[in-house]
Amino acid sequence: MNIIASDSSSFDELASMLEGYDCPAILVSVDYRILAINQHYREEFGDVPLQQNKRCFEVSHGYSVPCDEAGEDCPLSATLQSGRKERVLHIHQTPRGKEHVDVEMLPIHDSHGKLLFFVELLRSVSVASAQDGSKKxxxxxxxxxxxxxxxxxxxxxxxxxxxxxxxxxxxxxxxxxxxxxxxxxxxxxxxxxxxxxxxxxxxxxxxxxxxxxxxxxxxxxxxxxxxxxxxxxxxxxxxxxxxxxxxxxxxxxxxxxxxxxxxxxxxxxxxxxxxxxxxxxxxxxxxxxxxxxxxxxxxxxxxxVPSLRERQDDLVLLTNTLLKRINQRKEYHLTDSAMQVLKQYNFPGNIRELSNILNRATLLTDTNLIERSTIQECLEIDRELDPLGETSSASQLLSINDAGEDKEWLDLKTAEKRYLSELMAFHHDDKEQVAKVAGISLRSLYRKLE
Known part of the structure; x- marks a missing residue:
């Protein structure tokens, strides 16, 4: 097809060609402008006001700059460099929230080889979720x-x-x-x-x-x-x-x-x-x-298949998802300090171990709010049950101090006992005040002081 940018009839013909695809498709200019969309796109991702000259990265990601300038792979940029079709996986903003979408970018040239447009094909990835536990x-x-x-x-x-x-x-x-x-x-x-x-x-x-x-x-x-x-x-x-x-x-x-x-x-x-x-x-x-x-x-x-250590950015999402799956009738949440404890842990047992820890935590907590001390107790149990008798990252964490030297921390159980002991002494054995400062229930405090 001989397409010239100024030839409106040829442009309309190319735009109507999008209806021939069995998936959402858009026509994009070389400067990222969305020129046309097909009916599959409207049904799955919603309409796009073409008169506003929206750019593809604004609509699909909410970015103000192209994807490759925002830390992601950009299929349009990759196609410009290779001169052939390219394919990448993206997380798109959709009417349903964030979803994984498989994106294929096809370059359209005129009879002289000049690049005029791109056809972008979008196929939702139904086997995974980027925001909730609806998928495995x-x-x-x-x-x-x-x-x-x-x-x-x-x-x-x-x-x-x-x-x-x-x-x-x-x-x-x-x-x-x-x-x-x-x-x-x-x-x-x-x-x-x-x-x-x-x-x-x-x-x-x-x-x-x-x-x-x-x-x-x-x-x-x-x-x-x-x-x-x-x-x-x-x-x-x-x-x-x-x-x-x-x-x-x-x-x-x-x-x-x-x-x-x-x-x-x-x-x-x-x-x-x-x-x-x-x-x-x-x-x-x-x-x-x-x-x-x-x-x-x-x-x-x-x-x-990456370990949990390789996908630390997913820890909060995985934790929230697993908590929903553990008990669908009761909504559990971790305090910020409890989540910080999990972020410092190495998870030798990966997601299976995270699931076990959270299962254990929901049984140990008295409310729907899982506190730092509860997570620490769960990690301590894992250490005690370690069949190899090895010291896990829950009991021996290393950090870098201001001088740049390695500093060995106390295991969680010892550190917690020392913390509560000092807190009790400072507040003259006022357990209610100690529980309040520690961010735990009075009942949990009594259990830990036993």
Missing amino acids: LVGSSKSFNRMLEKITRVSHSDASVLLLGESGSGKELVAHAVHQGGHRAKNSMVTLECAGLTDSLFESELFGHVKGSFTGAHSNRVGLVELANGGTLFLDEIGDVPLSMQVKLLRLIETGAFRPVGSSIIKHTNFRLICATHKNLAEMVKAGEFRQDLYYRINVFPIH
Whole structure:
């Protein structure tokens, strides 16, 4: 199409072309002005007063400068630099609040190669939320958005996905997001926890067995690979699959064929494979503990699932979300000082540990306001229950003093006792006044002084 900026009929034709897209679409000038929108955009994001010459970053982000000047990736700027279409994940302001949106920017040139417009396609990411707990995946930090961008890219394909991350970081939730974002979402996602399975049990769980195939096989059993037909098979902690079983798993992935234990009948299945591990599989391959050919089969599209330490900017959002999920009938809140305690903690158990701490805190608090001392008590319990007997960041925090030297802090329990003791002495054992100054209930104070 030969488009000239001054040719209004050609411009109208290009604007009407937006209706041909099956998603929200806008026409943008090279100076970020929104020139036209389609009906899908109006329905999902609302109308835009075109006569006001609004710029795209003003409407979608509320910024006064382009996205790349506000600390985000800008698809328009990236397209200008590359000369081809670009795609990024953004958090947009919508009538429903902040939402993750997958943005694709297409450059439109005239017959002489001059850049005239951009067509911006916007697809909402339904598997995650940037502001509340309505979705299983919640976050808005840079590390979370990088992960989510990979999820949106791979979901619509059938490529095998390998999720890499620490225990408790939410790898199974990410697996569900990949499954729900793809064309197999209407079918089941079947999960096999590989840790702790013997050779025979792994084979029976995965492939199924027939009656009498081994002691205890009193009836036929359908294997998980058969149940996953048409859907997704999620192998959690793939690094724990027995070495002797890895060749059978490899054959299943390559051919889709399997044979239930004790059966001579070959069956076939079609599934999307997602694996997860907290182990370094590449090092395991070097050590001869994991088959190299299997590693390359499952590592088609790796996704790093960030630890909670890598997404500290999400801590407040995650805390509020988890509190809502813990008790939907009672609304809990953390005091600012309680949140500061959480921000100083290292969370070796990641989001799973945060959830446990908050569950414990709601049981220990007397009101719907969770105080600093309650969070400190919960962290102290975690330290005491540490099966490795290691000193956690809850009991030993380092900071930099004015001289630039490391300063070792007291563990929370000792510091709290010293604080309350000094406070009691200063207020001449007036417990009501001490409780008021400490920001805790009188009942909590009595419990801590016992």
